[in-house]
Amino acid sequence: MKVSNCYHCGQPIPTSVDLAVNIDGQPRAMCCGGCQAVAQTIVDNGLTDYYRHRDTLPNAPHEALPEIVESLRFYDHADFQKGFVRDLDGGPDSSEREASLILEGITCSACIWLNEQQLCRLAGVTAVDINYATRRARVRWDERRIKLSDILAAISAIGYRAYPYDTARSEELARQERRGALWRVFVAGFGMMQVMMYAVPVYFAGAGEMMPAAEQLLRWASLVLTVPVVCYSAAPFFRNAWRDLRLHRAGMDVPVALGVGAAFAASVWATLTASGEVYFDSVTMFVFFLLSGRFLEMTARQRAVSVTEALARLMPVVAARVSAYPASRDFEQVMAADLQRGDVVLVRPGETIPADGQVIEGESSASEALLTGESAPVQKRPGVSVTAGAVNIESPLLIEVTQVGDATRLSAIVRLMERAASEKPRIVELADRIASHFIVTLLFLAAAVALAWWFIDPRQMLWITVSVLVVTCPCALSLATPVALTVASGAMARIGLLVTHSHAVESLAQASHFVFDKTGTLTTGEMQVLEILPLGRLDQQDSLALAAALEQASEHPIAAALRQATGGRLLPVVDEQSNEPGSGMNALHAGRSVRLGRPDYVQALHGKPLPEAAQSLPASGDTVVALGDESDWIALFRLGDKTRQEAAAMVAALRTGGRQVALLTGDAEPAARRVAQALGIEEVLANASPQAKHNYVRRLQANGAVVAMVGDGVNDAPVLAQAQVSVAMGGGSQLARTQADLVLLSENLDHLWHGVVVARRTLHVIRQNLLWSFAYNLVALPLAMSGFITPWMAGIGMSGSSLLVVANSLRLQKGCKG
Numbered sequence: 001m002k003v004s005n006c007y008h009c010g011q012p013i014p015t016s017v018d019l020a021v022n023i024d025g026q027p028r029a030m031c032c033g034g035c036q037a038v039a040q041t042i043v044d045n046g047l048t049d050y051y052r053h054r055d056t057l058p059n060a061p062h063e064a065l066p067e068i069v070e071s072l073r074f075y076d077h078a079d080f081q082k083g084f085v086r087d088l089d090g091g092p093d094s095s096e097r098e099a100s101l102i103l104e105g106i107t108c109s110a111c112i113w114l115n116e117q118q119l120c121r122l123a124g125v126t127a128v129d130i131n132y133a134t135r136r137a138r139v140r141w142d143e144r145r146i147k148l149s150d151i152l153a154a155i156s157a158i159g160y161r162a163y164p165y166d167t168a169r170s171e172e173l174a175r176q177e178r179r180g181a182l183w184r185v186f187v188a189g190f191g192m193m194q195v196m197m198y199a200v201p202v203y204f205a206g207a208g209e210m211m212p213a214a215e216q217l218l219r220w221a222s223l224v225l226t227v228p229v230v231c232y233s234a235a236p237f238f239r240n241a242w243r244d245l246r247l248h249r250a251g252m253d254v255p256v257a258l259g260v261g262a263a264f265a266a267s268v269w270a271t272l273t274a275s276g277e278v279y280f281d282s283v284t285m286f287v288f289f290l291l292s293g294r295f296l297e298m299t300a301r302q303r304a305v306s307v308t309e310a311l312a313r314l315m316p317v318v319a320a321r322v323s324a325y326p327a328s329r330d331f332e333q334v335m336a337a338d339l340q341r342g343d344v345v346l347v348r349p350g351e352t353i354p355a356d357g358q359v360i361e362g363e364s365s366a367s368e369a370l371l372t373g374e375s376a377p378v379q380k381r382p383g384v385s386v387t388a389g390a391v392n393i394e395s396p397l398l399i400e401v402t403q404v405g406d407a408t409r410l411s412a413i414v415r416l417m418e419r420a421a422s423e424k425p426r427i428v429e430l431a432d433r434i435a436s437h438f439i440v441t442l443l444f445l446a447a448a449v450a451l452a453w454w455f456i457d458p459r460q461m462l463w464i465t466v467s468v469l470v471v472t473c474p475c476a477l478s479l480a481t482p483v484a485l486t487v488a489s490g491a492m493a494r495i496g497l498l499v500t501h502s503h504a505v506e507s508l509a510q511a512s513h514f515v516f517d518k519t520g521t522l523t524t525g526e527m528q529v530l531e532i533l534p535l536g537r538l539d540q541q542d543s544l545a546l547a548a549a550l551e552q553a554s555e556h557p558i559a560a561a562l563r564q565a566t567g568g569r570l571l572p573v574v575d576e577q578s579n580e581p582g583s584g585m586n587a588l589h590a591g592r593s594v595r596l597g598r599p600d601y602v603q604a605l606h607g608k609p610l611p612e613a614a615q616s617l618p619a620s621g622d623t624v625v626a627l628g629d630e631s632d633w634i635a636l637f638r639l640g641d642k643t644r645q646e647a648a649a650m651v652a653a654l655r656t657g658g659r660q661v662a663l664l665t666g667d668a669e670p671a672a673r674r675v676a677q678a679l680g681i682e683e684v685l686a687n688a689s690p691q692a693k694h695n696y697v698r699r700l701q702a703n704g705a706v707v708a709m710v711g712d713g714v715n716d717a718p719v720l721a722q723a724q725v726s727v728a729m730g731g732g733s734q735l736a737r738t739q740a741d742l743v744l745l746s747e748n749l750d751h752l753w754h755g756v757v758v759a760r761r762t763l764h765v766i767r768q769n770l771l772w773s774f775a776y777n778l779v780a781l782p783l784a785m786s787g788f789i790t791p792w793m794a795g796i797g798m799s800g801s802s803l804l805v806v807a808n809s810l811r812l813q814k815g816c817k818g
Contacts, residue, residue: 004029006030007023008036012031019031023051075152076148081148097143101162103136103162112131122141125151188229188287191225192284195222195284219270222280226264226283230283237260238260255439259286262465263279263466266279277462279463318334318335319335319355320332321333337405343401347392349392352389353392355403359381359383362396362398363395388411389410438777442472445781449468453787464787467787471798472780485502496730496745496751497755499742506762507706507724513660515663515707515719516663517665518671523675524643527640528641528642535632536634536635546627547596574587574594575588580601583597592630598625601626606633622639622640623638641675648678663684668687694719701722707722707725709723709725710727765809
């Protein structure tokens with residue numbers, strides 16, 4: 001029997017094994033499942049050249065893996081993945097992971113499309129989102145079907161590099177990108193100036209005024225100066241174009257490379273043969289202007305994503321951990337990443353709080369401007385929560401750590417911003433598809449123009465074709481939307497409105513109906529005394545003071561509201577306080593038994609019915625608390641949610657802007673009507689269950705409404721999911737769990753209205769950008785085809801078009817400083 005050898009490792013194949021991998025169109029026999037898996041990985045990642053170029057078979061199976069694949073295997077280690085990979089909560093049997101990566105080598109939206117298509121074809125990859133403005137990628141995969149190293153190898157196979165995202169790495173790549181781009185611009189600019197010095201005498205010399213030898217010398221000098229411009233400055237154009245053509249794609253660098261390459265090659269031939277026209281000046285000018293435009297666009301893009309980067313840098317590296325609190329105040333410097341829940345840390349004035357926690361000693365204020373958009377410092381005293389990333393301002397604080405690492409509020413904010421940056425809105429996908437078709441159409445059109453001018457005037461064919469390839473600008477079309485959305489998201493974040501889903505800006509701008517929950521949204525969720533009705537021997541203030549005295553040791557929200565309403569007044573003395581859970585408080589005051597709590601609980605003490613004037617109070621829908629002694633009623637207190645100070649102005653602004661406003665709440669009708677009347681809301685649905693709220697929004701949508709639902713993010717989850725755009729209040733731990741499209745971190749409703757204004761301006765800017773992109777190409781292309789635009793003019797037009805789109809988008813930052 002003939003024994004065959006494994007195509008991968010060269011070892012004999014056992015007779016019982018029948019395994020194969022399709023390599024170069026032919027089934028290749030494998031000796032074992034390990035070789036089959038490795039070979040399939042090589043094929044899937046486009047690395048079959050390994051088999052063509054290897055000189056000998058490997059001595060051992062582990063040597064059969066190409067170096068590039070082998071070098072990526074350490075990315076599969078769990079310890080290495082801690083900083084940038086997270087497990088998705090899909091149940092105990094879930095093996096789905098999500099990695100945050102940064103891509104190197106991205107130059108246009110076609111690069112984004114290429115990477116997404118490459119990864120989506122891999123078995124086991126469940127989702128890929130890449131953001132052009134940030135170069136950030138969010139990749140999800142099933143760990144049981146594919147490894148992270150295989151995903152990174154697939155990216156490397158098409159000429160890009162992927163790295164785990166971290167702030168330091170991102171900043172270093174940005175610096176390298178700027179430095180490399182600046183050097184290329186410098187070389188192109190220097191070459192352009194020198195070449196123009198040699199071109200000017202030829203332009204101005206009359207017929208027969210310049211000797212052929214002198215003209216030829218100037219051509220050779222121009223050639224020498226143009227070579228560095230083409231080989232170094234323009235190298236990325238050729239490299240990217242070759243990669244796109246090799247992969248049967250049409251990227252935005254393809255027409256640029258064709259234009260530069262054709263003009264340079266023709267000029268070299270004209271120099272060698274001492275005949276024809278040279279275009280060294282046009283080549284160098286075009287490369288300089290295009291690189292200058294891209295450099296400015298890159299700088300603007302990096303500036304646009306500065307908010308996310310600034311948030312990621314907020315967390316300090318080290319922390320001062322108190323070693324034996326409360327017995328000792330000695331502290332040690334530790335890595336902030338090593339803090340654990342329950343640790344006590346010392347935060348001095350000017351230092352950044354390293355973890356979420358609660359103040360246990362000290363009083364100070366903290367700046368949370370980057371976290372919430374609120375510029376005013378927030379007071380911090382014992383018992384008050386603090387957030388990682390906030391800056392302590394005035395005095396030292398001792399803080400007990402409650403959340404660390406990925407569980408902190410800052411980490412949740414950064415993750416939500418990353419999610420929004422990674423997702424691609426429908427409007428961006430549409431623009432990318434148009435741009436990709438545009439490039440293919442342009443190449444065919446350039447070929448037709450070349451053929452036409454060959455018959456019209458062969459001497460002008462080359463430079464007119466180059467102008468056609470260069471002047472058209474799909475770059476501006478692709479930049480029109482993503483840059484504007486990125487700038488808008490950063491502008492909203494600075495005013496405390498966090499965009500967590502990519503479509504949120506567009507949907508918020510188009511919203512026709514704003515539907516609000518009441519508790520915790522239009523109100524603060526904090527109880528306050530709304531009305532005091534004296535019923536006996538004490539007036540309003542004395543009744544309030546006695547009630548607060550009974551509740552002075554309680555942490556209940558009602559107790560806090562009563563104490564706050566006294567304004568710090570000295571309280572009367574009460575003795576033998578006791579609590580009846582669910583009913584109220586009992587105590588002795590001036591020798592008499594006194595009760596505060598439910599009206600029926602107080603009534604049981606003296607047995608008298610409520611006076612007729614007070615019987616309507618419990619029916620108000622608010623919380624009613626009674627105060628009485630063993631002989632009679634003393635007072636009734638009506639308590640309810642405190643309406644946010646800015647809510648009325650926000651509702652008025654929405655209505656003035658043509659939006660319909662409605663209030664949905666599970667509270668009783670009287671309480672809901674009171675809040676609605678105070679805020680100027682006419683449409684009210686009270687006693688509403690979650691299903692009733694959901695149905696209400698669906699009815700609005702059935703009538704063509706675009707609904708924005710504003711709620712607390714957790715209790716209103718069903719109706720938030722139903723609305724076209726949802727806004728959640730950003731307080732507390734719920735931030736990490738919210739699926740809302742926007743999160744109001746500041747909990748200031750004024751910022752919601754400002755967000756609506758920014759969203760509307762963003763759509764306006766996007767329309768302007770798209771209109772300019774189409775209008776520019778519509779005008780420039782016929783002019784180039786007709787010979788009225790030279791290559792260097794085309795370079796200015798193409799660069800200027802992209803730069804104008806970016807500059808127009810950056811206008812969104814004005815007036816949104818928080």
